[in-house]
Structures are given as C-alpha cells and as structure tokens.
Amino acid sequence: xxxxxxxxxxxxxxxxxxxxxxxxxxxxxxxxxxxxxxxxxxxxxxxxxxxxxxxxxxxxxxxxxxxxxxxxxxxxxxxxxxxxxxxxxxxxxxxxxxxxxxxxxxxxxxxxxxxxxxxxxxxxxxxxxxxxxxxxxxxxxxxxxxxxxxxxxxxxxxxxxxxxxxxxxxxxxxxxxxxxxxxxxxxxxxxxxxxxxxxxxxxxxxxxxxxxxxxxxxxxxxxxxxxxxxxxxxxxxxxxxxxxxxxxxxxxxxxxxxxxxxxxxxxxxxxxxxxxxxxxxxxxxxxxxxxxxxxxxxxxxxxxxxxxxxxxxxxxxxxxxxxxxxxxxxxxxxxxxxxxxxxxxxxxxxxxxxxxxxxxxxxxxxxxxxxxxxxxxxxxxxxxxxxxxxxxxxxxxxxxxxxxxxxxxxxxxxxxxxxxxxxxxxxxxxxxxxxxxxxxxxxxxxxxxxxxxxxxxxxxxxxxxxxxxxxxxxxxxxxxxxxxxxxxx
Amino acid sequence: xxxxxxxxxxxxxxxxxxxxxxxxxxxxxxxxxxxxxxxxxxxxxxxxxxxxxxxxxxxxxxxxxxxxxxxxxxxxxxxxxxxxxxxxxxxxxxxxxxxxxxxxxxxxxxxxxxxxxxxxxxxxxxxxxxxxxxxxxxxxxxxxxxxxxxxxxxxxx
Numbered sequence: 001x002x003x004x005x006x007x008x009x010x011x012x013x014x015x016x017x018x019x020x021x022x023x024x025x026x027x028x029x030x031x032x033x034x035x036x037x038x039x040x041x042x043x044x045x046x047x048x049x050x051x052x053x054x055x056x057x058x059x060x061x062x063x064x065x066x067x068x069x070x071x072x073x074x075x076x077x078x079x080x081x082x083x084x085x086x087x088x089x090x091x092x093x094x095x096x097x098x099x100x101x102x103x104x105x106x107x108x109x110x111x112x113x114x115x116x117x118x119x120x121x122x123x124x125x126x127x128x129x130x131x132x133x134x135x136x137x138x139x140x141x142x143x144x145x146x147x148x149x150x151x152x153x154x155x156x157x158x159x160x161x162x163x164x165x166x167x168x169x170x171x172x173x174x175x176x177x178x179x180x181x182x183x184x185x186x187x188x189x190x191x192x193x194x195x196x197x198x199x200x201x202x203x204x205x206x207x208x209x210x211x212x213x214x215x216x217x218x219x220x221x222x223x224x225x226x227x228x229x230x231x232x233x234x235x236x237x238x239x240x241x242x243x244x245x246x247x248x249x250x251x252x253x254x255x256x257x258x259x260x261x262x263x264x265x266x267x268x269x270x271x272x273x274x275x276x277x278x279x280x281x282x283x284x285x286x287x288x289x290x291x292x293x294x295x296x297x298x299x300x301x302x303x304x305x306x307x308x309x310x311x312x313x314x315x316x317x318x319x320x321x322x323x324x325x326x327x328x329x330x331x332x333x334x335x336x337x338x339x340x341x342x343x344x345x346x347x348x349x350x351x352x353x354x355x356x357x358x359x360x361x362x363x364x365x366x367x368x369x370x371x372x373x374x375x376x377x378x379x380x381x382x383x384x385x386x387x388x389x390x391x392x393x394x395x396x397x398x399x400x401x402x403x404x405x406x407x408x409x410x411x412x413x414x415x416x417x418x419x420x421x422x423x424x425x426x427x428x429x430x431x432x433x434x435x436x437x438x439x440x441x442x443x444x445x446x447x448x449x450x451x452x453x454x455x456x457x458x459x460x461x462x463x464x465x466x467x468x469x470x471x472x473x474x475x476x477x478x479x480x481x482x483x484x485x486x487x488x489x
Numbered sequence: 490x491x492x493x494x495x496x497x498x499x500x501x502x503x504x505x506x507x508x509x510x511x512x513x514x515x516x517x518x519x520x521x522x523x524x525x526x527x528x529x530x531x532x533x534x535x536x537x538x539x540x541x542x543x544x545x546x547x548x549x550x551x552x553x554x555x556x557x558x559x560x561x562x563x564x565x566x567x568x569x570x571x572x573x574x575x576x577x578x579x580x581x582x583x584x585x586x587x588x589x590x591x592x593x594x595x596x597x598x599x600x601x602x603x604x605x606x607x608x609x610x611x612x613x614x615x616x617x618x619x620x621x622x623x624x625x626x627x628x629x630x631x632x633x634x635x636x637x638x639x640x641x642x643x644x645x646x
Contacts, residue, residue: 040614040615040616041615043615044501044615044616056501059499059500059501059502059530065530106534110534128586129586129590130586130589130590130593133590133593133594138593138594138595141590141593141594142594145537145538145590145594145596148534148538149538152538164530
C-alpha cells in the first residue's frame with residue numbers, strides 16, 4: 001500500500017456533458033446534453049423472480065429508491081392481479097409522503113437553494129449549503145438536517161429499513177404501524193408542515209420579492225411551451241402515489257387522461273445517435289425535433305408539470321399556495337422552468353399535510369395489511385410520481401413469475417428532450433457572436449439544468465467528486481473552441 | 490470507543506459494491522459491542538447522518554483515480570481528498586462538504602474518520618460480483634480492517 005495524492009475522476013465520467021455547436025457566425029446552432037447509460041440492466045433482471053424486483057430495482061438509483069420500490073410493488077399488484085387492502089395503500093402513501101418531504105427538502109436547500117440564496121453570479125465555491133448557512137443562519141441549517149432525519153426515521157420505521165425499504169409486497173405490505181409509532185409520525189408530520197411553510201416563506205422572501213430573480217424566472221431564456229404530464233386523483237387533484245395520468249397541452253387544456261397500463265399507446269421513444277438515453281415523446285403529437293409548442297410532442301414531468309396538470313391540491317394549505325403561485329405568474333399553465341422550484345416547495349407542503357392526514361387516519365394502524373395473490377402472473381405496470389417525474393415500471397413474466405422483460409421510464413427520462421431544449425435555449429440566448437464566453441455562462445446553463453433536478457438513475461455515491469457537468473463548445477468545423485467545467489478548480 | 494465500520498456502494502453495480510462486500514464479511518467476524526458494521530448506498534449527506542454519534546468511523550468504498558490499477562487499496566484520511574465543494578452528483582453534496590456541515594451545525598461528529606478505498610475497474614455494468622482484481626482485494630481489505638480493530642482492542646486491553 002502506498003500513500004498517494006488522489007487525483008479522482010468523477011465516477012460517472014461524461015455524466016452531464018453538454019455540447020454546444022456554433023454556426024459560421026458564432027451563434028448557437030445546437031446544444032445537447034449527453035448521458036451515458038449503465039449497461040446490462042434488462043439482462044440482469046431476466047430470469048429473476050418478479051417478487052425480487054422491488055428490492056433490486058431500487059438499487060439502480062441511489063436518489064429515489066423509495067419511488068422505485070413503490071412503483072415496483074404496484075407493478076407486482078398488477079402482475080399478480082391483486083388489489084392491496086385499504087390500510088396497505090394508506091401506509092404505502094404515508095411512507096411516500098415522508099419521502100417527498102425529505103427529497104424536496106434536500107433539493108430546495110442543498111442543491112437548488114444555493115443558486116437562489118447566494119445568487120447565480122456568486123463564485124462556485126460559495127454556492128453550496130455552507131454558503132447558505134452562512135447567509136441564512138445555523139438554526140435553519142439545523143432544521144434542514146432535523147427534518148431529513150425525522151422523515152428518514154418514518155421511512156425506516158414503516159419501510160423496515162432506512163433508505164431502501166423492504167415492506168412492499170404484491171397485495172399489500174409486510175408489517176403494519178403500531179399506535180406508539182403512529183403517534184410519533186403524527187408529531188413529525190406536524191413539524192414537517194411547519195417546516196414546509198417556513199420553506200415557502202423563504203422562497204417568497206428570497207426569490208419572489210427579489211425583482212432580479214423574478215425577472216430571470218419570467219425571462220424567455222428560461223421558458224419553454226411544452227405539454228405536461230402527472231398523476232391525478234378522481235377529482236383531478238395532484239397525487240404522488242396513485243391515479244390516472246393526465247396530460248395537458250401548452251394551452252393548459254386536457255390532451256389525454258389514461259390508466260397507467262395504457263402508457264405505450266401514448267408514449268413513443270426517439271433514439272438519437274449521440275445519446276444512450278432515449279427521448280420519450282407524445283405519440284399522438286409526434287416528434288418534431290428539439291422544439292417546443294403545440295406541434296412538438298416534447299412533454300415535461302416535473303413538480304411544475306404536476307401542478308400544471310392538476311386542477312388543484314388535495315390539502316388546504318398547499319391549495320392556498322397553489323392559487324397564489326398561479327395568480328402571481330399569470331395563470332395556468334406556467335411555462336417558466338425556474339418556477340419548478342416554487343412548485344417543489346408547494347409539493348413539500350402538500351406532502352407534509354398529506355402525511356399528517358394519513359397519520360391521523362383511523363385505518364392506518366389496522367392489521368389488515370395484505371391480500372394474498374392467487375392468480376397466475378403475466379404482465380404488470382406500476383406508476384408513481386417520483387420527485388423528478390412520472391415513474392413507470394413494466395414487467396412481463398412467464399407463468400412462474402420469472403421476469404422475461406422489464407421496461408422502465410424513470411422521472412428524468414421523461415424530461416430528457418425538454419432538458420436538451422432548455423439548455424439549447426439558454427445557450428442561444430447567452431452565447432452570441434462576438435460575446436465572450438465566461439464562467440457566468442456555465443452558471444446560467446446549470447440553472448436551467450438543475451431546475452429539473454435531473455437524475456440519471458445511477459449516482460449512488462461519489463467519493464470524492466465534483467459536479468459532473470462539462471460544457472464543450474464547438475465551432476462550425478467541429479473543433480472544440482472552449483471547454484468549461486468544474487473538474488479542475 | 491463507539492466505532493462505525495461503514496461499507497459504501499451499490500451492491501448490484503459490479504466493482505462499485507466492493508465496500509458493501511467487505512462490510513458483509515467483516516460483520517460476520519466482529520463481535521465487539523462497541524463496533525457497528527453497516528452498509529450504505531448513498532454519499533454526502535446520508536454519510537453525515539450515518540456517522541453522527543460515533544467516536545470513530547472507518548469508511549470502505551470504491552474509488553477511481555486517473556492512473557489507478559483495479560484492485561489497488563488506498564488508505565486515506567478526509568484531509569487527503571481535494572477540498573472541492575462542488576456537488577458530487579446532481580443530488581448530493583460531496584463528502585467533505587457534508588463533514589464540514591456537521592461541524593458548522595455543531596452536530597455530534599466523530600473524532601476520527603479513516604477511509605479505505607479500493608480502485609474500481611467496472612462501475613457501469615450491472616452485476617453482483619466484482620471483477621477479478623477487485624474480488625481478490627476483498628479478503629485483503631477484510632484482514633486489514635480486522636487486524637486494525639483487534640490491534641486497537643489489544644492496545645486497550
């Protein structure tokens with residue numbers, strides 16, 4: 001063994017590689033986000049028992065394993081044709097609400113917050129959670145950590161294990177909730193509601209009341225007029241755990257509403273030679289390239305999309321904030337990508353309120369937690385809203401329940417085309433003939449990228465590492481004229 | 490001394506799972522009630538959550554360095570890692586930031602953190618086993634961990 005000076009490369013090299021192509025005049029012709037894909041996934045699943053999928057598939061993603069676990073469990077309900085008990089559904093949704101509180105908290109304060117709280121032009125070394133704490137105070141930092149910890153406790157208590165739950169079974173769950181734990185969960189839910197309200201207030205004070213940010217949010221550079229997708233309940237209210245998929249057009253009109261099982265009738269996938277990750281689009285609208293508008297089948301599935309497709313929030317405080325957001329931004333739908341952060345804090349409040357409702361539900365401690373499946377499996381689809389967008393798991397098995405085929409559309413994949421479009425638009429507005437290309441460009445492009453909270457379903461950990469984002473700019477002859485990255489500093 | 494031995498990685502992503510594999514082997518052979526052996530599949534803040542309340546922490550993880558040979562074993566301290574505070578993934582803060590965050594917030598941080606890192610070869614293909622070179626490093630690292638804690642036990646003894 002030797003002592004070495006570590007010169008690490010980011011574990012997922014190429015992850016988030018942005019290529020910008022200039023034309024003869026030096027303006028932007030095209031911009032792409034390239035994403036390498038992990039290999040061998042389908043083959044890895046083939047031949048394994050379907051019941052293993054909720055355990056295995058959550059491992060493909062270190063960011064939202066809870067979402068994969070539940071989408072997979074719901075796919076098993078469908079595969080084995082068994083309806084979970086009322087209590088099982090509520091307990092699953094309770095865990096999932098706690099998960100949304102932690103995930104949105106992390107994104108808002110630690111990932112996106114620094115851009116807003118420190119300012120997009122502040123040095124990279126300042127734009128992080130430590131900078132946020134210096135500016136906003138240690139008390140807020142403690143509450144962020146506390147909210148995460150408390151909700152992780154909820155996930156662990158209900159799910160049977162921290163981070164990677166083990167409780168989902170076809171037809172129900174493996175264990176119920178004791179009265180003692182229910183009471184603790186209720187307290188955590190109350191505290192989470194307070195924390196979410198505080199977060200909305202911070203967003204309002206720091207972003208909405210700051211003209212510079214509001215102008216940036218409303219600017220054309222960060223605006224795309226696309227279709228939107230999200231799950232809704234029977235009253236067209238937003239739901240994370242269950243419902244029908246609703247799609248609205250760029251005018252906000254309902255374009256489609258369907259059972260998750262019918263997803264292949266509505267979605268098609270575009271393949272581009274420069275990216276492993278496919279580009280889903282709306283089949284009935286068609287692929288028109290990287291362009292927005294009513295004629296382009298590009299859609300988005302994000303927190304903002306969910307608010308755009310829903311006719312409201314199912315809990316009172318979140319509903320108030322929902323109304324306030326649309327009143328401020330000029331009605332529905334909102335096409336401003338940076339408003340996704342606003343939608344995210346409203347969703348955080350909804351998740352906390354829903355958690356509180358469920359923790360007080362008389363059914364939640366019932367022991368009737370599972371219906372035993374008796375049918376022969378064949379094919380199943382399970383859908384939930386992951387924090388980053390609609391998540392679909394689809395399995396085909398033989399009669400013994402061994403996987404023959406497995407197809408996933410993860411949250412970020414839905415948004416892949418829209419992310420490329422957002423980057424292209426930001427690049428076109430920011431890089432002009434004769435204008436010097438600066439670090440500030442990278443910051444601004446990063447802003448449009450980060451609003452989607454993109455997850456390539458793989459980043460389990462990096463030790464150590466940097467933001468794996470690199471921008472390469474090519475002239476019209478295909479030569480690299482400028483590289484901007486954050487690996488070197 | 491309350492000690493945590495934490496294996497980090499993705500158990501279904503080939504060499505990335507090496508830390509988990511080592512932790513699983515070590516846990517079979519450690520019986521000191523002061524030592525906890527655990528697994529984690531997250532970085533950054535999740536590591537912060539995991540280490541709170543321990544006096545001493547040993548992390549076992551995979552790493553990729555520019556000219557590294559798969560299976561090579563490195564012994565590191567947090568101070569050996571570059572003090573970059575950029576995001577390590579779009580979803581996490583890096584390890585150094587997480588540790589500093591713990592200090593700034595006055596959380597119960599360990600006095601000492603050590604890292605054993607194994608150079609990974611294949612980390613983009615799904616698989617439950619590591620590649621040959623990394624697989625061979627597993628017993629070496631297991632012995633390294635055990636001898637270290639047995640030795641410190643004797644020291645105390």
